[in-house]
Amino acid sequence: xxxxxxxxxxxxxxxxxxxxxxxxxxxxxxxxxxxxxxxxxxxxxxxxxxxxxxxxxxxxxxxxxxxxxxxxxxxxxxxxxxxxxxxxxxxxxxxxxxxxxxxxxxxxxxxxxxxxxxxxxxxxxxxxxxxxxxxxxxxxxxxxxxxxxxxxxxxxxxxxxxxxxxxxxxxxxxxxxxxxxxxxxxxxxxxxxxxxxxxxxxxxxxxxxxxxxxxxxxxxxxxxxxxxxxxxxxxxxxxxxxxxxxxxxxxxxxxxxxxxxxxxx
Numbered sequence: 001x002x003x004x005x006x007x008x009x010x011x012x013x014x015x016x017x018x019x020x021x022x023x024x025x026x027x028x029x030x031x032x033x034x035x036x037x038x039x040x041x042x043x044x045x046x047x048x049x050x051x052x053x054x055x056x057x058x059x060x061x062x063x064x065x066x067x068x069x070x071x072x073x074x075x076x077x078x079x080x081x082x083x084x085x086x087x088x089x090x091x092x093x094x095x096x097x098x099x100x101x102x103x104x105x106x107x108x109x110x111x112x113x114x115x116x117x118x119x120x121x122x123x124x125x126x127x128x129x130x131x132x133x134x135x136x137x138x139x140x141x142x143x144x145x146x147x148x149x150x151x152x153x154x155x156x157x158x159x160x161x162x163x164x165x166x167x168x169x170x171x172x173x174x175x176x177x178x179x180x181x182x183x184x185x186x187x188x189x190x191x192x193x194x195x196x197x198x199x200x201x202x203x204x205x206x207x208x209x210x211x212x213x214x215x216x217x218x219x220x221x222x223x224x225x226x227x228x229x230x231x232x233x234x235x236x237x238x239x240x241x242x243x244x245x246x247x248x249x250x251x252x253x254x255x256x257x258x259x260x261x262x263x264x265x
Contacts, residue, residue: 003122004075005177006082007158009140010127011073011120012202013056014244019043022057022068025240029215029248030204031135041100049135054128054204068244070202071108072140073118074158075127079105082119082157089156090149097121111153113146114198138205138249139232141184144198147171150185163261174261201237203247209234212248216240229255 004010016022019037026032026047032054037043047055060066076082079097086093086109094116095108103125110116120127130136144150151173154160160175160183171187188198206212209227216238217223224245226236235249 003077004127006074006076007160007175007177008075008180008182009072009137010075010122011055011118011125012070012137013044013058013073013118014068014070015058015060016068016242016244017060018242019045019057019059021241025216025219025221026057028219029212029221029238030206049130049133052129052136054130054136068240068242069116069199070244070246071116071118072200072202073106073120073127076107076119076121079107079119079121082121083107083109085157086119089153091153091157100125111142111198112149113144113153115142115144115150115200117200132205132251134205134207136205137202138251139184139203141186141201141203142198143186143188143192143201145188146198147173147185147187150198154183154185162264164264166260166262173264199245201245201247203235203249206248206250207252209236209248209250209253212236213238216248229253231256231258 023034032047035046037045044056044058046053083093083097090112092110097105097107099105102123104123105121107119128137132138163174165172173185174181175183213223213227213236220241222239224237224239227234231254233249233251234253235247237247239245
């Protein structure tokens with residue numbers, strides 16, 4: 001597998017107080033199977049789609065239980081250097097770079113508008129073994145009430161190029177590495193409850209969006225938005241029974257023209 005460029009989303013995981021419930025939920029909604037829990041690393045458990053690693057679930061550290069949330073990791077060739085840039089540009093390092101055996105080095109941080117994310121310096125674990133196939137990661141968006149702070153931070157830390165969607169109804173920016181778009185950013189409107197903080201919304205691909213929504217709600221999840229047809233696919237925003245938000249998208253079912261974009265400094 002080719003080494004991912006710095007700033008490329010490369011892995012996702014989430015902590016769940018009830019790990020078995022999470023495995024049942026995501027197993028049915030996304031079709032995941034699960035590997036053996038690694039007791040050496042806090043029962044970290046990888047999830048697989050068609051035999052390929054696509055995410056992981058893990059119990060919380062005792063004393064740090066809370067609402068579950070998905071954490072997106074960005075690739076870095078040097079986690080220590082990335083952590084320094086995070087601090088230099090107004091972010092907060094929540095967990096200093098830590099070696100995880102031979103797998104790699106991880107770091108957790110918070111960008112200035114409040115969204116938590118991870119940094120991953122790959123060792124033997126390169127990250128996603130599949131993307132954009134059913135059950136695998138597809139896309140992510142930073143939802144924030146302070147897009148100016150978030151935009152400046154992301155471009156400074158990861159060196160992204162930026163484009164703006166030309167739509168007066170929405171403030172949406174795209175971040176890229178050369179010709180590859182790797183991340184979106186959307187300004188949160190008053191439609192979002194004020195208690196909802198900035199966060200990274202992770203999208204997983206599904207073969208049938210409506211079937212995934214039906215499975216999620218049957219298993220105690222919540223439908224937050226959709227399903228809706230878009231030029232990028234039929235998508236829905238969900239909450240799992242333990243409170244983690246995520247999105248599902250069928251990228252084979254599209255409708256409408258893709259929006260115009262313009263380069264921005």
